[in-house]
Amino acid sequence: MINLGLSLYSKGISPDKACTKVSAGLLSLVCDCAVSVRVLELHPFKFFLQLKLCSRSGMFARLNVKLRPALRQAQLSWRHRTQIRGRSDTSATFHLHQDCLELSYGGTPMRFNYVWLRDHCRSAASYSSNTHQRNVDTGSIELSIRPDRTTVEDGHLVLTWPDGHVSKYSLSWLAENSYEVKKQSAVQPRILWNSDIYKKADMPSAKYNKFMSSDDELKKFLQHYLQYGIAFVDDVPATVEATEEVTKRVSLIRETTYGRMWCFTSDFSRGDSAYSQLALDRHTDTSYFQEPCGIQVFHCLKHEGSGGRTLLVDGFYAAEKLRQKSPENFELLATVPIRHEYIEETEGHRNHITGIGPVLNVYPWNNEVYLMRYNNYDRGVLNTVPHDTVQRWYVAHRELTAELRRPENELWVKLTPGKVIFVDNWRVLHGRESFTGLRQICGCYLTRDDIINTARCLGLQALS
Ligand SMILES: C[N+](C)(C)CCCC[C@H](N)C(=O)O
Numbered sequence: 086m087i088n089l090g091l092s093l094y095s096k097g098i099s100p101d102k103a104c105t106k107v108s109a110g111l112l113s114l115v116c117d118c119a120v121s122v123r124v125l126e127l128h129p130f131k132f133f134l135q136l137k138l139c140s141r142s143g144m145f146a147r148l149n150v151k152l153r154p155a156l157r158q159a160q161l162s163w164r165h166r167t168q169i170r171g172r173s174d175t176s177a178t179f180h181l182h183q184d185c186l187e188l189s190y191g192g193t194p195m196r197f198n199y200v201w202l203r204d205h206c207r208s209a210a211s212y213s214s215n216t217h218q219r220n221v222d223t224g225s226i227e228l229s230i231r232p233d234r235t236t237v238e239d240g241h242l243v244l245t246w247p248d249g250h251v252s253k254y255s256l257s258w259l260a261e262n263s264y265e266v267k268k269q270s271a272v273q274p275r276i277l278w279n280s281d282i283y284k285k286a287d288m289p290s291a292k293y294n295k296f297m298s299s300d301d302e303l304k305k306f307l308q309h310y311l312q313y314g315i316a317f318v319d320d321v322p323a324t325v326e327a328t329e330e331v332t333k334r335v336s337l338i339r340e341t342t343y344g345r346m347w348c349f350t351s352d353f354s355r356g357d358s359a360y361s362q363l364a365l366d367r368h369t370d371t372s373y374f375q376e377p378c379g380i381q382v383f384h385c386l387k388h389e390g391s392g393g394r395t396l397l398v399d400g401f402y403a404a405e406k407l408r409q410k411s412p413e414n415f416e417l418l419a420t421v422p423i424r425h426e427y428i429e430e431t432e433g434h435r436n437h438i439t440g441i442g443p444v445l446n447v448y449p450w451n452n453e454v455y456l457m458r459y460n461n462y463d464r465g466v467l468n469t470v471p472h473d474t475v476q477r478w479y480v481a482h483r484e485l486t487a488e489l490r491r492p493e494n495e496l497w498v499k500l501t502p503g504k505v506i507f508v509d510n511w512r513v514l515h516g517r518e519s520f521t522g523l524r525q526i527c528g529c530y531l532t533r534d535d536i537i538n539t540a541r542c543l544g545l546q547a548l549s
């Protein structure tokens with residue numbers, strides 16, 4: 086870890102404000118080693134800003150900048166997150182321990198297990214660079230394996246194994262793939278929002294024609310979606326077909342018991358409150374699936390009446406508030422498995438679906454929330470929790486509910502014909518106001534894997 090003083094040539098930065106006020110390229114930092122740097126990308130994450138920096142001499146680095154909201158002209162401490170790339174003078178040192186090889190490179194000490202190193206050999210015999218698949222038979226690696234010879238040559242760690250096989254790993258590959266670097270990185274850089282933050286960010290909607298024809302427009306849309314968990318396409322013809330066309334640009338449609346593309350109105354055609362005129366409190370959908378649907382798409386094709394606005398709440402913003410205020414309640418919601426259930430017994434439909442998992446799902450290596458299940462309508466009988474935990478669970482659930490219900494966290498939008506919204510159903514809760522008159526909504530669910538696949542193929546950082 087390197088600690089340097091930094092002067093921030095941008096005033097009034099706080100974690101919340103940073104989300105809206107600062108965008109890539111606006112910050113100029115000068116560090117006390119007299120290297121002036123430019124910000125290429127910026128991702129606010131918890132109490133850090135993640136910056137991708139480029140110096141005049143072309144060095145790249147990713148940094149976590151810790152924010153101290155109280156300071157206006159902030160003196161910030163910063164932490165090296167990954168190696169500095171493109172430097173020929175980057176030195177590396179290694180140490181062979183009993184159980185691992187310790188490598189110091191780019192300021193980060195990293196430990197690599199010996200079996201791991203043999204297992205991750207990238208030589209042609211061990212790994213196919215065409216198919217990106219492993220050829221090594223992991224089951225045949227001696228569990229007590231150690232290299233006979235270890236050197237660093239030309240930016241690579243070179244190991245010779247007892248059977249004579251040589252493995253070469255580029256130092257930057259090792260750094261990028263080390264646990265030490267991963268545990269400091271956000272899998273998905275996000276901008277957490279309340280209504281004010283989202284409105285001030287003033288994110289533009291994509292426009293149908295451009296969205297359908299330009300990959301750049303699609304990329305911008307996906308960047309927006311990945312950062313905020315919601316994104317809009319405007320000027321879409323108010324038909325199911327055009328809505329389907331738009332969704333197919335980003336992902337495969339996930340067919341469910343509601344169909345592939347669905348169209349619903351308040352006709353009680355299904356045994357669920359969505360098919361009524363009632364208000365619906367904030368919730369995530371399909372919490373009763375073992376894997377809740379990743380994305381929900383809505384397009385209001387028609388509304389002749391009043392009310393019916395859509396409510397959106399960033400569940401991860403609320404979860405982070407809970408983590409700050411009551412880490413033990415956060416922990417409880419992240420560990421106690423609960424059941425959600427969908428029981429439908431109507432003339433045309435019989436379904437009984439259940440899914441079990443905690444309200445908050447957190448990656449264990451970096452404590453990042455990646456999925457929230459929150460649906461009080463569909464929450465099943467609570468019998469997966471021992472007696473002495475039940476009361477504590479309700480207290481924790483209440484505290485999360487209070488955060489989710491803060492008026493300042495509510496973003497209300499009226500969906501109108503032409504406006505298609507994509508909602509990250511693992512993160513952003515939706516609800517609706519009660520309404521009168523004929524209101525027709527079409528949409529579909531999408532698979533999360535596929536939208537992220539599209540984003541990654543367009544060069545965006547998504548779940549890396
Ligand atoms: C979207 N569509 C109207 C098709 C289905 C609605 C499903 C509603 C269910 N209670 C849930 O939250 O999953």
Ligand SMILES: O=C(O)CCC(=O)C(=O)O
Nearest residue numbers: 359365370395516517526
């Ligand atoms: O009617 C709406 O706006 C949304 C209803 C709902 O929650 C859903 O369909 O999942």
Ligand SMILES: [Fe+2]
Nearest residue numbers: 359369370515
């Ligand atoms: Fe819903």
